[in-house]
Amino acid sequence: MVRSRRQPLGSVIAVNAVLVLAAAYFLLPLLWVVIAATKSPGDLFASFGLWFSDSPQALENLSRLFTQDGGIFGTWVLNSVLYSAVGAFVAMVLSAACGYAIAKYVFRGRETLFSVILGGVLVPATVIALPLYFLLNAAGLTGTYWAVLLPSMVSPFGVYLARIQANAAVPDEVIEAARIDGAGDLRIFGSIATRMMVPALVTIFLFQFVTIWNNYLLPLVMLNDTKTFPITLGLTLWNSQTQRDPMFYQLVVTGSAVSAILLVALMVSLQRFWKADLTAGATKG
Amino acid sequence: MSTTSDRTAAGRASAPPLPGPSGPSAPAAGRRGRTRRQSRAALWILILPFTVMFAAFFVAPIVFALVQSLFTVRSSGLGFGPPETAFVFLENYATALGSASFVASLGRLLLFSLIEVPLMVVTSLALALLLESGRARFPRFFRVLYFAPYGVPGVIAALLWGFLYIPATSPVLQGLDAIGLSLSPLSSGGVLFAIANIALWGFAGYNMFILIAALNAIPSELYEAARIDGASEWSVTWNIKLPLVRPSIILVTVFTIIGTLQLFVEPLVLRPLTTAISSDFTPNLAAYNQSFAQGNPNLAAAMAVIVALVGFVFSFGFLRLVNRKGNRAW
Structure with missing residues (x-):
């Protein structure tokens, strides 16, 4: 919008120089790990970090990664996908329904309920994970997929986004018109309102997907069988074995590279659906 | 109806x-x-x-x-027989706050917040302003690139930076060493900055995204009017952009404060690489240890509650501070 104006060359160069430097900073660890993933365990420590060694062995490292411990890395990837996709989908549905109801229905205790849910956004996840372990342990759920899945299905932030979006994008007139045409409230929500809330729904899903994918503490306290581990927990398990066997360094590096590339690719391809303006506009609500 | x-x-x-x-x-x-x-x-x-x-x-x-957090489990009598649960009111809190290492970990957490919060807010704001200044050559490309680390789990980020923090594998430290600069990010003086850097790397792009969206929401007529009045780029930034994205800056600040209180993964992963990180380096690590290594979940609960209280005091204190004068943000 400002581009039509005449721009002083000096400041254009300065701005872009800073942006390139920042790009180098954000790229550095990713570049390092991708290059390191092609090296032999010996070269990992003996060759310059930002260039390939003389004898790259990317395929060998990859096949070791996926065959080590009976191919458990593949299981970890699938587990991460399962936890994140299922957890995020259910979280999206639950928050959308609740946020929509808070936006569109007047009922006693509405603002109190919303404040309590918002308070949930402010509680550090670490504070919840430890007591939750004891509660789920009493229920006999620790060590199962459910111990990670169930808590991942709750996104207070999602309710917040859904309420804002329902207020902004679902006109009361549309609801009224649908009612006059004889549609039930649930049908109005399911087939009319949700369509108008799609940008918020996608954002809630992606936000929760990344949150679950990146979560470490919850699976750490809940799981003990390595077959149920997500990638994050699995890689730290291998990392703790590097003291015993330095070969694990290469596994950790290659595994980190694979999982970083997976998610960065997902981020980059989906970033146009990521409506940050919802989060920004939310503060004005 | x-x-x-x-x-x-x-x-x-x-x-x-x-x-x-x-x-x-x-x-x-x-x-x-x-x-x-x-x-x-x-x-x-x-x-x-x-x-x-x-x-x-x-x-x-x-x-x-x-x-x-209000109870404790004691072994009865001479240690024979089943342990019994007793109500001890605030004793666990007194124990936690009487423990020098726990108080030290709280202090460390506050220090970490003091480093991390301004660093994060200023960096993400600067990136957002630069990308939206109209002078950036490939703003979309840079935006996606800065956002990418958000997808890298904190554990993986800590593992990666861990390799970049030890001289044997770090091209950066090797390069600096070659020109006579020797840095040791994992020394006791540097380790908080080393951890702050990992968090900055992971979340600056995400926060930048929120701020860019807020900048884009400013009606462009405001800029036009300011320019017709002869306002400089600096003056537009100070007098139009910053005041109008204030609510988003506050949002980013509160989220960063809460994020810093969760400090757990990074020190846990970096711990094998350095002696500067103890097993109760942060309150969360201390609580985790009490719960699972020391077998005292009651004390751990008291520690967790203390962290949550500190978080509320900080978040609401900050919100009160910024809402005191002028418009309410939340």
Whole structure:
């Protein structure tokens, strides 16, 4: 919008120089790990970090990664996908329904309920994970997929986004018109309102997907069988074995590279659906 | 529900705008009662699933931690027989706050917040302003690139930076060493900055995204008007952009404060690489250890509650501070 104006060359160069430097900073660890993933365990420590060694062995490292411990890395990837996709989908549905109801229905205790849910956004996840372990342990759920899945299905932030979006994008007139045409409230929500809330729904899903994918503490306290581990927990398990066997360094590096590339690719391809303006506009609500 | 009467003569067009499904409604018999009941049922169906899950996985653990923190488990008599649970009121809190290492970890956490929060807010704001200054050559490309690390789990980020923090594998440290600069990020003086850097790397791009969206929401006429008045780029930034994105800056700040309180993963992963990180380096690590290594979940609960309280005091203190003068942000 400002581009039509005449721009002083000096400041254009300065701005872009800073942006390139920042790009180098954000790229550095990713570049390092991708290059390191092609090296032999010996070269990992003996060759310059930002260039390939003389004898790259990317395929060998990859096949070791996926065959080590009976191919458990593949299981970890699938587990991460399962936890994140299922957890995020259910979280999206639950928050959308609740946020929509808070936006569109007047009922006693509405603002109190919303404040309590918002308070949930402010509680550090670490504070919840430890007591939750004891509660789920009493229920006999620790060590199962459910111990990670169930808590991942709750996104207070999602309710917040859904309420804002329902207020902004679902006109009361549309609801009224649908009612006059004889549609039930649930049908109005399911087939009319949700369509108008799609940008918020996608954002809630992606936000929760990344949150679950990146979560470490919850699976750490809940799981003990390595077959149920997500990638994050699995890689730290291998990392703790590097003291015993330095070969694990290469596994950790290659595994980190694979999982970083997976998610960065997902981020980059989906970033146009990521409506940050919802989060920004939310503060004005 | 409030619809039946609107159907008559005047029709939809002249129906008064209704504030919502349960807004004021014209009196209508029969059908209205039925729809009202349907509406109530729908409301419950929409609201209950989330509320029940929220109660089970957010509220219950917090209540449980509060209760647990007031009790202790003692072995009875001479240590024979089953251990018994006793109500000790605030004794666990006294134990936690009387422990030098726990108080030190709280202090460390505050220091970390003091480093991390300004660093994060200033960096993400600077990146957002630069990308939206109209002078950036490939703003979309840079934006996606800065955002990418958000997808890298904190554990993986800590593993990666861990390799970049030890001289044997770090091209950066090797390069600096070659020009006579020797840095040791994992020394006791540098380790908080080393951790702050990992968090900055992971989240600056995400926060930048929020701020860019807020900048984009500013009507461009404001810029035009300012330029016609001869305002400089600096003055536009200071007097138009920053005040208008203030609510988003506050949001980013609060989220960063809460994020810093969660400090757990990075020190846990970096710990094998350095002696500067103890097993109770942060309050969360201390609570985790009490819970699972020392077998004292009651003390751990008290520690977790203390962290949550510190978080509330910080978040609300900050919000009060910024809301005191001028417009409310939240």
